[in-house]
Amino acid sequence: MSENFPRPAPRPAGYLPAAWSNRPTVGLRQHTRLPHRFPRRLAGRGLAIGIDIGGTKVAAGVVDAQGTVLDERRRQTPGSEPRAVEATILELVRELSTDHRVASVGIGAAGWMDLSASTVLFSPHLAWRNEPLRANLEKLLRRRVVLANDADAAGWAEWRFGAGKGQSRLVCITLGTGIGGAMVMDGRLERGRFGVAGEFGHQIIMPQGHRCECGNRGCWEQYASGNALGREARELALANSPVAQELLRAVGGNAAAITGAVVTELAQAGDAASRELVEDVGDWLGLGLANLAAALDPGKFVVGGGLCEAGDLLLLPARRSFARNLTGRGFRPAAEISMAALGPRAGMIGAADLSRITGRVLAKGS
Numbered sequence: 001m002s003e004n005f006p007r008p009a010p011r012p013a014g015y016l017p018a019a020w021s022n023r024p025t026v027g028l029r030q031h032t033r034l035p036h037r038f039p040r041r042l043a044g045r046g047l048a049i050g051i052d053i054g055g056t057k058v059a060a061g062v063v064d065a066q067g068t069v070l071d072e073r074r075r076q077t078p079g080s081e082p083r084a085v086e087a088t089i090l091e092l093v094r095e096l097s098t099d100h101r102v103a104s105v106g107i108g109a110a111g112w113m114d115l116s117a118s119t120v121l122f123s124p125h126l127a128w129r130n131e132p133l134r135a136n137l138e139k140l141l142r143r144r145v146v147l148a149n150d151a152d153a154a155g156w157a158e159w160r161f162g163a164g165k166g167q168s169r170l171v172c173i174t175l176g177t178g179i180g181g182a183m184v185m186d187g188r189l190e191r192g193r194f195g196v197a198g199e200f201g202h203q204i205i206m207p208q209g210h211r212c213e214c215g216n217r218g219c220w221e222q223y224a225s226g227n228a229l230g231r232e233a234r235e236l237a238l239a240n241s242p243v244a245q246e247l248l249r250a251v252g253g254n255a256a257a258i259t260g261a262v263v264t265e266l267a268q269a270g271d272a273a274s275r276e277l278v279e280d281v282g283d284w285l286g287l288g289l290a291n292l293a294a295a296l297d298p299g300k301f302v303v304g305g306g307l308c309e310a311g312d313l314l315l316l317p318a319r320r321s322f323a324r325n326l327t328g329r330g331f332r333p334a335a336e337i338s339m340a341a342l343g344p345r346a347g348m349i350g351a352a353d354l355s356r357i358t359g360r361v362l363a364k365g366s
């Protein structure tokens, strides 16, 4: 009977408890029914929880050392009050820890974290102002915690496991309601002197242009983001232009209900006006990337976020505009521009991975 099943490969002495390694081979069930303590430790090797805190939802996942999400939970963001957000994090970690042995927790959120990944200096959606979130959470969770800006977490994930793998100088752009930015240089997340680098969305690209919530006018994210796409489409619809017919039909005639997502969907369905609007955003995207190439000279730009649903409708004009606006074009190698590979889970995966890796570096250093 035992001849029908392959025997496990011999393991070095001491690798398995004697009682287990001497068990007769009985097929697959042997591997699913493991003795109590040892397998839990083995199964837990390299697992971390990544939590992505957005303005509307909190997503948490158990992520292994290869960047695979093994388990996932979601909650509505419980308002902006810091204690309520901490309670939600605690609940999610408790739930996920019942089935998985997890050593560390990474938190990704919009905002600025200090260089030691301990304090949230400022968060636009949540009421965190100089909040010692890491210390608070480590006390609650009794695990190592690392904080990361959401765009940094997503960029790190793309460099480790996605479209930016193997790049020595990588710039990642997340196109959502605004623009998030991250840089991985020589295998390190580049966060600037004070931890707040990568705010590419607020480079002023049109002096005296559209007002930005950051307080300035003419920021890049007012021209190359989901919000910008929605605003331009609404303006077109409100001008009673006949080319906006399809757009208005899609929202039952209510121009105010047109969003970037609506335009993207119509563009994919072939609506000419929506395609033009996406193309305009692509033009602005390429122009901003050319500015970044002038300053940073990366080998690759990885572009992710909700707006990337538009695919080549966005990327082709962006590449054209990039090539047209790149300084020294024709006399220099040009960076590649690619779609992100990991989708909306990138922030969760990156936050988890940063908590695992940062923890290891801290452990080595101490």
Ligand SMILES: [Zn+2]
Pocket (backbone or CB within 6 Å): 201, 202, 212, 213, 214, 215, 216, 219
């Ligand atoms: Zn701005």
